[in-house]
Amino acid sequence: MQRITTCAAVALATLLAAGLTSGCSPSGGSTASVSAATTAPVNGEAAAALKRDMRKLWTDHVVWTRVYVMDAIADQPDAGAAANRLMKNQEDIGAAVAKFYGAPAGQQMTTLLKEHISIAVDLIKAAKAGDKTGQKAADDRWQQNAEQIATFLSGANPNLPKATVLDLMKTHLKTTTDEVVARLTKKWDDDVQAFDRVYDHILTMSDAISDGIVKQFPDKFK
Numbered sequence: 471m472q473r474i475t476t477c478a479a480v481a482l483a484t485l486l487a488a489g490l491t492s493g494c495s496p497s498g499g500s501t502a503s504v505s506a507a508t509t510a511p512v513n514g515e516a517a518a519a520l521k522r523d524m525r526k527l528w529t530d531h532v533v534w535t536r537v538y539v540m541d542a543i544a545d546q547p548d549a550g551a552a553a554n555r556l557m558k559n560q561e562d563i564g565a566a567v568a569k570f571y572g573a574p575a576g577q578q579m580t581t582l583l584k585e586h587i588s589i590a591v592d593l594i595k596a597a598k599a600g601d602k603t604g605q606k607a608a609d610d611r612w613q614q615n616a617e618q619i620a621t622f623l624s625g626a627n628p629n630l631p632k633a634t635v636l637d638l639m640k641t642h643l644k645t646t647t648d649e650v651v652a653r654l655t656k657k658w659d660d661d662v663q664a665f666d667r668v669y670d671h672i673l674t675m676s677d678a679i680s681d682g683i684v685k686q687f688p689d690k691f692k
Contacts (some may be wrong), residue, residue: 494584517691521680527566528676530559531583532668535590535646542594553591560584570683570690571626584620589615590646597654616643629682638675645671 492650534556541549560583566577589612597602624632645668652661684691 476624484574495670512513514691517680517684520683521677521690522678525673525681527559528672529669530534531556531563532665532672534670536649538591539594539650539653543598543650544608553587558589558637559563560587567626570687575622575626578622579619581623582615584594586612586615586619594650597650612643613640616640623679627682629685629687630679634678638671638678642668643645 503591510538532676534552536551536557540546541552552611563583564576564578564580566576567579589608593605593612596602596608607651617636620632620636620639623630649661649668651666652658652664
């Protein structure tokens with residue numbers, strides 16, 4: 471059983487690494503270098519509050535994803551409760567978006583993020599079962615969803631180029647995949663380090679979104 475799980479994890483890592491490579495930004499730069507190019511200085515109490523609130527929402531996103539991953543892989547009875555809390559977080563992020571772009575845009579963001587989570591659930595199930603066909607199908611959907619999120623955010627905010635957001639999303643998928651693989655293979659030190667990377671990156675992504683909003687709506691952040 472351990473050999474099957476390990477093989478499944480290796481297959482998952484290989485599969486999603488291929489997906490990440492195919493979705494790299496045209497410049498070929500790293501997430502940090504690409505996002506830094508569009509980061510506006512954040513000044514003022516209102517702007518600082520936005521950044522803090524966004525960081526809280528996206529931290530919840532990766533923390534509750536981690537709780538679900540741990541529970542689902544270990545077949546814990548509280549996996550369903552963790553999944554419900556994780557889905558609520560997508561509604562919270564959508565509500566934050568709605569404050570600037572309106573309720574329909576907020577709902578669209580929520581819908582896209584809930585799909586992002588649902589696909590991740592399917593991917594974990596397929597990996598646990600050693601179902602390579604299922605992994606590939608789920609990964610294809612995950613990559614497509616990442617592009618849809620990038621298209622949505624870049625369409626709403628000209629300060630968030632699609633290539634930048636897509637690179638951020640692809641890195642989010644990759645760091646999350648590393649975390650899942652480490653759990654599946656019971657490499658606990660790797661698991662801890664993987665989550666450190668997940669967390670560091672989501673703060674970069676959150677800040678890029680916040681800075682883009684401040685730059686787009688400067689009158690709201692005087």
